[in-house]
Each structure stands twice: as C-alpha cells, then as structure tokens.
Amino acid sequence: MKRTYLGEFEEIVLLTVAIMGDKAYGVSITEEIEEQTGRSVSVSAVHAALHRLEEKNMVSSYMGDATAERGGRRKRLFSVTALGNRTLDEIRLLRNRLWDNIPLRIFSTLQ
C-alpha cells in the first residue's frame, strides 16, 4: 500500500497539532515542541513543516483572530484532518507491530 511519507519532524509537528487542539498555530506549536522535546526549534522550520503537511492534506487551516502582541495580525490555526489522523494511527500501529516483533532478549536489554 502506498502511503504518504512523513518525516520525523513532520510527524512531531503533526502530533503537536493534534495535542494542541484548537489552539495550534506557529508560535504555540513551536513552544510546545520545545517544551516537549527540549530542543530549540525555529519558527520557520515549523512553518515549513506545516506548509508541507497542508500540501499533503494532513492538516487544514483557517485564519484566526488577531492580537495586539502580534501587531494586529491574525494567526493561522491548524487542525489535523481525517487523513492526518489516519496516518498518525497507521504510524502508531506500524510502530507497535514492530515493537511487538522485537525478540524478548533484546527487548529486555533495551529495558
């Protein structure tokens, strides 16, 4: 089965969008990822990833409302699409299956 490929960062961004619910936009996603992963992420990288995800129909977006600290500019709010959800599910299933198939001996060393 042909499936859309998701890069590691894309996957993280997509997951973060799913976590954030209806508050997912550039800055909030960046901060969330920084918080969750502890690594420093640039806004532009997040934007690029979101852009790609949107092109792959994993997320959809709409323009939200403006705030003063944004200089009166609106934010683009993202949400995961059905395709995005399914892809995340499939990735998770695949990973789970792979985990399940790891021999116990190795598994324990990993533990």
Next chain:
Amino acid sequence: MNQSSDKIKPPKWADRLLEWFCAPHLLEEVQGDLYERFQKNVRVFGEKIARREYVIGVLSFIRPFALKREKTEEVSTFFLIQIMISSYFKIALRNLFKNLRFTTINILGMTLGMACALIIFLIVRHETSYDLTQSKGDRIYRVETKNIKEDHTYAGTYTGMTRALHADLPEAERIVPVLQYWGYTFSTPNTDKRFKESFVFADNNLVKTFDYQWLAGNADKALTQPNTVILTRKYAEKYFGKTDVLGETIRYDNKQDLMITGVIEDYPTTTSFPFNMIISFSTLKGTNPNFEFDKWNGWNDNHQVYVLLKEGVKAEQLEGRFKNIVKKYMDKEAVADKEFLLNPLKEMHYSSNMGGRTANIKLLRTLSLIGLLVLLISCFNFINLSTAQLFKRAKEVGVRKVIGSSRQSLIYQFLTEAGIITGTAIVLAILSTGITLPSITSILDIPIHMADLFAWKNLLFVLGLLLATTLLAGIYPAMKLSGMTPMWALNKNKMPQVRQVFSLRQALVIVQFTVSLVLISSAMLMDEQLSFFQKADLGFNKDAIITISLPDNSPAKLQAFRNQLVSSSQIKDVSFSFNSASAESNWMQGTEIRNSETPIQIKAQMKMGDSHFLDTYGIQLLAGRTLKDNDTNQVVLANEIYLDKMGIKNPHDAIGKKFYFGNSEEYGTIVGVVKNFNVNSLHQKIDPTLIQVVPEHYYQGGIKLNNTNLSSDNIEATVAHIEKLWTATFPGQVFEYKFLDAELGRAYQSELRTARLMQTATFIAILIACLGLFGLATFIAEQRTKEIGVRKVLGASVTSILVLLSKDFLKLVIVAIVIATPVAWWAMDSWLQNFEFKIHITWWVFVFTGLMMATLAIVTVSFQSLKAALINPVKSLKTE
C-alpha cells in the same frame, strides 16, 4: 506591562526584508508569529536578544515555501513566456536569415509601402489640421455669399455686411471684417528698405476673436486707432531687425506712416490666416478714400466677414436673419438670387481662403486610399511569399506539433517573424521618409517639417501601422501554416490538391497588378491632361509675355513709360490693362440686351485694356474695328460666346448692337467681335466677354517680347532694362515681374501636384508588385527545379520551359488588365469632369499600360525562369 513591551519594535530593516521576500499570502501569519515570539523574547530575554532572535527568525524564513508566490502556475508561465519569446525570436531570425532573399524582398517591399503610407499620413494630417487650435474656433464662421442661379458660393461678401450684422444679428458676439490687399510697397523711414507686401485691414475684433500671442502691445488697445499696424515677429525683424518696435512707424504705399501698436508671435503653418501685417480698418478712410464702407452692389473675395457667435447659438438657426438682411439691404432682384451662408472656421482650408493654400477633401480621400492600397500590396507580398514557403516550413511545423507545440504558440512563432520584418521595415521607412521629406515637401509644396515626422501623433500612427501590418501580413500565413495536420506535413506529401479557379496567392497577385494598372493608367491620363493644358490653344498667345504691375495709372505716365519701352529692340508691343487675357481674378458684370420684350441677361467678364491689348496678347479680331485709346467705356469688343448668348450667329451682325449695364439705363455699343479666347483657366468655360477702354482700371502691363526663343542672358538683360524704366517711372516702388505662361501654369498647380503624387505612388506600387512577383517566381522556379531537370533530360527546350514557367503569371496579369481597365476608365472619367476643356480617354492608353505591365511581369518572371531553364539537369537531379 503590555504598554511597555508594545513600544519595543523589532528591527525595521528585517521587517522590510521579510515583507519583500515573503509570499504575500503567507506574510500575515509569518510576521504575526515572529512578532509574538519577539514580544515574548523581550519579556524573557530582553530587547537585545529579542532583536537578534527576530533577525535570525526572519532570515531563516528565506526558504522555498515562503518565497514561492501563491498561484504557482502563473509564475511558471511567466518564465515560460519569456523563454518562449526569446525562442520565437531566435527561430524567427534563423528562418529569416536562412531565406535571406525572401526576407530582403519582403523588407524592401514593406519599407516602400510603409514609407508611402507614412508620407501620405503626414500630408493628410497636415492638410486636415488647419485652424483647429483656435480656442473659440467652434463659434467662428465666415459669412459667404451665394449666387443661387449660378449655384456658386463665394468666400467674400459686401462691405455693407459689417454694419448690417451689427444691426441685425444679435446672436453675434463679434463681427470681424477682413480686407486683404496685395502688392503694396512698405518701407521704414530713413532707410531704403522697401518690400512689396500682401497684408490685411482689420479692426480690433480680429485680434480679440482669434488667438494671438503678444510679444508687445495687447489685444484691447491694438488696431483701435487709424494708421496703426500690428506686425508678426518675423516682419518686425524683417523691417527693424528687432521685435521691440512698439511706437515705431512704417510707411505704407509711400503715402501714410503707420504706427506699430503690437507685435505678435509668428502664425503657425497650419492656418488659413497667415497675416504678417494687420492694419487698422479705419486707416482705409485716409489711404483709400474711394473705398466704400457700405456697399451693396458688388463684392470681392478679398473682403471677407467673420462672425463670432455667442455661446450656444447654432449657425443653422440664423438662416432667417440672413434672409432679412437680403430683404432689408438689397434690391428686389437680389432676394431670388442672393443668399448668405455661415461657413465654419474648420472648413476654411477646404475652400478659397486668405492664406492661399487650400486642400481638396476628395483629393485627400483619394490619397489616403492610394496609401492604403500601396500598403496592402506590400502586405500581400508578405502573405504570398510566406504561404509560398509553406512546403519548406511544413516539416518544421509537423515536428513541432508532434513534440506538442500548441497551435497558439505556432501562430505566435509566425507572427514574430512577420513582426521582425515589419519592425525592420518601419525603421527603414522612417529613415527613408526622413531623408526624402525635404525634397517631397518642396515638390508637393506642402509645408511639412522634420519635426512633424516625430510628433507624437505621428509616432502613434507608426505604432498602429506596425501592429496593423504585422497582423494583416502575418495572420493569414500564421493560421494557414499552423493549421496543417502533422500527419501530412511529415508525410512528405504534396499539398492537398484543391480544385480552385484561382488560389488565394494568385488572387493576391491579381489584386496587386490591378491596383498597379489602375494607378499607371490614371497617372498617364493625368499627364496627358496636363500636357494638354500646356499645349492647348487658348485663343491667345501666352508666350514671351512679361507682366508687371502699375502702381500708378495716370495716362500721361503710362504713355511716357510705353514710349520708352517700345523703343527697345527686344520689345515688340506693350499693353496696359486691368488683367491679362486670362487671369484668376476677374471682373464680372451683369449686362442686358433689350431687343425683345424680355431682356436677355448676360453675365459678362469685363476686360479693360488699351488699343494694344489685342496685338500684345495675339487675340484675333473677327469683325468690326479694334479699340482706340480715346474710346469711352461705352464702346466694346465682344467675344463669340457673348454673341451666342445674344442669339447672333454672324459676327458682322453684332456690330452696332447695344447692351445695357445691369438693369440701369447706361449702355454700350459693340464695335468689334473677337475670336474666343480662354479668359479663365481651362477648368472653366469661356465666359461671355467684353473688352473696353477704361484707363483708370489699368493695373497691369503686358510686355510682349520680340523673340520667343530668347536666351536666359537676353531675357535677363531685357528684364533689367524694363526694371530700370519702371523704377524711373514709379520711384519708391518695388519692381516685380512675372512671365505670363508661368503665371497661367499656376492655375494647374494642384493638378500638377496630384499628378506628381500619383506618379510617385504608381512607381512605388509597381515596384512593390514586381518585387512580389519576382519573389514568387524565384520560389516557384526553385520548387520546380527537379521537374525542369527531368523535362530537360527528356528533351524540352529552354524556350518551352520559359513559356511553361511564365504563362501562369501572364494569365494573372491578363486577368488584372481586364479588371483594371474599367475601374481606371471610370476613375479618370470622373476626375476629368473637373475640367471644362479636357482630353478624351483613348483606348490605347489601356492597351499600352496593359502591354507594359505584361512585359514587366514577363521580364521579372523570366529573370528567374531563365536561370532555372538554363541550369544543367545533372546538377538539379543529382542533389536530393
């Protein structure tokens, strides 16, 4: 807290950079996010770090997704178009260079056609731009006088009109009488600068109605006083060498000093009112005491009255006013015969006017048509040659189509080729027009300058011409070539054989030759008519006659002058008269023959001359006696036409018959009858004419020289002799002389100009048509090389091959002759209607032009055919 952080802004340059490179549809969210991040950083890390972070953030957005503009397709086609355009040009240039011969023929033909169109446009634009810039122009009209019975409208009107209009035309804002005089001497006091000038008398209303730029003086005060004058800049410099001449005086006719009260800027070339000197109307009272200011019985075209109508008044509404004027001021008979009309200012250039330059709308239309035809011919050349190359291009088109080229891009490809040719041609056309313009304008006597060539309106026309010819010439070949199916284009097949009487290509050749033929035969007939004018028997002898003006016609002076003149061995005879035997301005007089119950009214032309008039001009006396110098004005000679009108057949019967001047009781007696002579130009019939002796109306001297074939040195000596005597007789005057035959030739100047234009256009049209034919013949000979080779191998002679190749073209020329002959016949017949005396159109003109064109076509074609026929078949068959 919000407030304090709000004041801190990210670096401006970074913002600008972002706004510049970021795609507009992404800018808002991106910039918003960066701002939000910045504000937070300010709070957490302080301003410095926040700013640094902001710059890094902006720079990190320089990546493809942010740079890419929204409609991705548009961006790509934009680049594509650029690539395609350069490809079009490259391919087009390659093709044009490959077929250099055709390209040259095309460019040459197009250049000629466009130069022709350009020059004609310049002429037409010049002639149609007269007096259009007057700010009150749409309200200025000329009061013209119409003779209802003659159905002729005259530019001039009665001198009484001015007063009548003041009283009876309340719709007029200003009334502007203008009186033009010619040939008076002006001089500056205390110098010997003397010039003979033409000038006008006008009052203050003239300068208030028409636009003038004042260098000195002003419109309110100028021309209000008698003996004042306005000069143009040119004339101020001519007489005084400076323009600051207010208050200086200039002497008029050696009699009256005129004070200069205004200096105006020179008039533009495109005006029918080229007045260099305007003298106040009231001056006339002192200088010309005989001038009648309120005259209603006779007028002259040099007295014209203009009116400036009030805003919103329409000229058509004023018909009734003028009817009233006729009733109120003129006698009963005038009511049925006289009518006054208002002719708008913009029409002045197309009827007789004071500038002397007139244009003929019909001629301008014909000219435009000729320009268009010549242009069309050159476009047809292009179409012909391009479609002829269909075969050569078929493979290219086929390959392009197979690869996936759209029809549209193929059309662009071919249009680009057409565009390059027309573009090159137009540059060459402008250059050649620029080079030839001075000689053209001097031949045609049109004041067009180089600046007109580069006026923006003209450049606009050039641009339009470029687009129109590119489309006209390019669209058909483009459609035709791009419409081929790739299958047969690549299949090496012949063109699908469609049975047609004439292919389009042939039809175009026919059109070209038809146009050329019409032009040639018209030019030939015009030429014939003009030489007819030169050689026509006028009924008098115009050769070797010098005319001079007479500033003073007191009998004693004239008698002395005459005696001096005839004592010269070179001079045969001298006559003093009102005008020459044939002249442009004439004295018309109504006469009545009251033999029967209803008097016969005859409008006669009055010739006033002395006893030598007949001898000097070589007019033949048929019956009765000649005039004597002591005859009164009641003794006249009549011409045959006058006798016809009287109803008298035999000249001898007319001797002693009486006629009355108009409806008065004054009468005259016919003492002699002269043979008809052309008193007018050959455009008009010979008027009934009476010759009488009226010494106070002698304004001109005619001097008949002894020998008609004088060398130029001899003529110069004779003229110098005459000048010496003249200046001695009329001191303080400027001597001017004219040769009668040259003077009479001026009447046919406009025809001469038309003929010259026609000849030039004809020449160009033929050249272009032959160029096209040459190209086509070249192509066909090239295409049939192999066929000719095979024929020659099988034993065909060179002659038979020549015939084979030429006969197709000859067929076309013959068809063209058949079409052109009736068209040219009709066109010339209507042109000849302009003349009372004209040639008959003879059939041989058409035979001759037909033969000429056929020969020309054969020569053009056989040049190529011969080359093809002479080629060694081994060569032509060997190469594939």
